[in-house]
Amino acid sequence: MAKPILRVENVYKKFKDTEVLKGLSLTVYEGEVVVIIGPSGTGKSTLLRCINRLTEPDSGDIYLEEQKIEPGKSNLSYIRQQIGMVFQDFNLFNHLTALQNVAVGPIKVKKMEKNKAMELAMKELERVGMAEKAGNYPAELSGGQKQRVAIARALAMDPKIMLFDEPTSALDPELIGEVLEVMKDLANAGMTMMVVSHEMGFAREAADRIVFLEDGVVAEMGSPEKIFNNPEKERTREFISKIARLNNGCKDQEVL
Amino acid sequence: MVEHIEYFISIWPELFKGLVVSLQLSAGALLLGLVIGLPMALMRTYGKGIVKALAVAYIELIRGTPMIVQLFLIYYGLPDLGILLDRIPAAIVALGINSSAYQAEYFRGAILSIDEGQGMAAQALGMTKQQAILYIILPQALRLVIPPWSNEVIYMVKYTSVAFLIAVPELMARGKMIISETFKPLETLFWVGVIYIVVLSIIAKIVDLIERKLAIPGFQMIRED
Numbered sequence: 001m002a003k004p005i006l007r008v009e010n011v012y013k014k015f016k017d018t019e020v021l022k023g024l025s026l027t028v029y030e031g032e033v034v035v036i037i038g039p040s041g042t043g044k045s046t047l048l049r050c051i052n053r054l055t056e057p058d059s060g061d062i063y064l065e066e067q068k069i070e071p072g073k074s075n076l077s078y079i080r081q082q083i084g085m086v087f088q089d090f091n092l093f094n095h096l097t098a099l100q101n102v103a104v105g106p107i108k109v110k111k112m113e114k115n116k117a118m119e120l121a122m123k124e125l126e127r128v129g130m131a132e133k134a135g136n137y138p139a140e141l142s143g144g145q146k147q148r149v150a151i152a153r154a155l156a157m158d159p160k161i162m163l164f165d166e167p168t169s170a171l172d173p174e175l176i177g178e179v180l181e182v183m184k185d186l187a188n189a190g191m192t193m194m195v196v197s198h199e200m201g202f203a204r205e206a207a208d209r210i211v212f213l214e215d216g217v218v219a220e221m222g223s224p225e226k227i228f229n230n231p232e233k234e235r236t237r238e239f240i241s242k243i244a245r246l247n248n249g250c251k252d253q254e255v256l
Numbered sequence: 257m258v259e260h261i262e263y264f265i266s267i268w269p270e271l272f273k274g275l276v277v278s279l280q281l282s283a284g285a286l287l288l289g290l291v292i293g294l295p296m297a298l299m300r301t302y303g304k305g306i307v308k309a310l311a312v313a314y315i316e317l318i319r320g321t322p323m324i325v326q327l328f329l330i331y332y333g334l335p336d337l338g339i340l341l342d343r344i345p346a347a348i349v350a351l352g353i354n355s356s357a358y359q360a361e362y363f364r365g366a367i368l369s370i371d372e373g374q375g376m377a378a379q380a381l382g383m384t385k386q387q388a389i390l391y392i393i394l395p396q397a398l399r400l401v402i403p404p405w406s407n408e409v410i411y412m413v414k415y416t417s418v419a420f421l422i423a424v425p426e427l428m429a430r431g432k433m434i435i436s437e438t439f440k441p442l443e444t445l446f447w448v449g450v451i452y453i454v455v456l457s458i459i460a461k462i463v464d465l466i467e468r469k470l471a472i473p474g475f476q477m478i479r480e481d
Binding site for chain 2: 052054077078080081083085087089091092093094095104105108109110136137138139140150153154157
């Protein structure tokens with residue numbers, strides 16, 4: 001068995017009166033690509049945010065390898081450095097060029113020498129096919145380009161795991177492909193990834209495991225074949241077919 | 257016409273001295289306002305409990321009282337507490353404190369207008385909250401604050417005229433002095449007004465240039481002209 005990179009144990013999170021996560025547990029192993037699917041409001045994004053403590057869980061434990069991720073400890077910054085995060089709406093730093101966006105983490109957080117950080121940033125931009133736009137500001141990039149820069153920014157910190165929070169949901173359909181390509185390359189290169197996404201094509205091709213989240217807990221999980229073709233639960237089957245119809249619907253529209 | 261020009265030439269040296277004092281007051285007060293205002297904005301935006309309450313109280317107190325009251329308190333009131341300020345320092349302190357409350361609110365507005373995803377992304381990279389504010393949020397907020405802040409510059413240059421009430425020899429006070437010697441209020445005040453307009457136009461232009469210089473694609477509020 002590969003070694004666990006991330007362990008989420010019995011995590012609860014409540015917003016006001018709405019309980020979003022209800023004792024969720026999940027382990028992600030080294031090199032594994034886990035795609036998380038589930039109806040909206042089941043806590044997919046909340047789960048990702050609880051992992052690096054952008055949202056504080058009410059209870060439960062989360063471990064990155066052997067380090068417990070805890071709030072208020074001086075090690076939180078250190079742990080966040082090891083967890084790359086990609087947001088739905090990119091959140092590139094608007095006042096920095098693509099290159100500076102990628103370099104700022106190594107420079108300010110890792111105290112890397114500026115020249116070395118710029119070199120590293122350039123390499124990461126090349127990796128996502130964005131080297132030509134290194135000098136451009138976020139406002140001068142398309143959504144897909146922004147998201148690729150955001151991925152490079154996370155990679156520059158040399159994370160142990162990458163979290164993707166619906167990375168293509170804010171993109172125009174024709175821009176989704178370039179981002180998914182980059183993510184597939186990453187997966188092939190052995191990066192451990194946790195991806196919240198309803199891109200079924202990506203899930204089928206790149207995922208090692210699909211986790212169906214419902215009502216704040218893991219309802220079902222398994223290989224893409226199992227979840228897509230032979231789900232145990234009726235609810236999973238319903239959800240998958242609904243998403244599939246939607247995906248196909250989109251494609252039909254494009255053809256028309 | 258010629259005699260008007262001649263009159264202007266005759267009073268210009270006096271008015272120029274006043275203008276220099278006005279600009280000194282403005283620069284000093286704006287700087288003091290910035291040095292107090294920016295921390296107040298940060299305390300009010302990010303502070304909790306007593307820190308935030310102090311900033312709110314300070315800002316509302318200053319904004320809620322007339323500047324002349326503040327000026328008189330500092331010049332005539334503080335000596336009772338053993339703090340004696342000369343006219344010009346007293347004027348700079350009064351104008352600066354007054355300005356700091358308004359500047360704090362400009363800064364706060366700009367900080368709040370930055371998308372919260374910016375700070376979140378910075379923290380996700382491992383930046384502390386302080387680093388996120390310093391390296392990500394403030395550089396953006398300070399650019400956004402330039403247009404309202406340039407208003408403050410223009411107000412300030414005009415507001416320095418209240419300093420004549422404590423006999424600071426600024427532009428307005430010089431004008432008054434000239435009037436008492438020449439008995440020509442209309443012409444004197446006309447030229448004082450002209451000087452204000454010319455100087456403020458130049459300042460507005462300079463601020464505009466700074467704004468353009470610092471502008472970032474897709475991130476500026478200046479019109480495309």
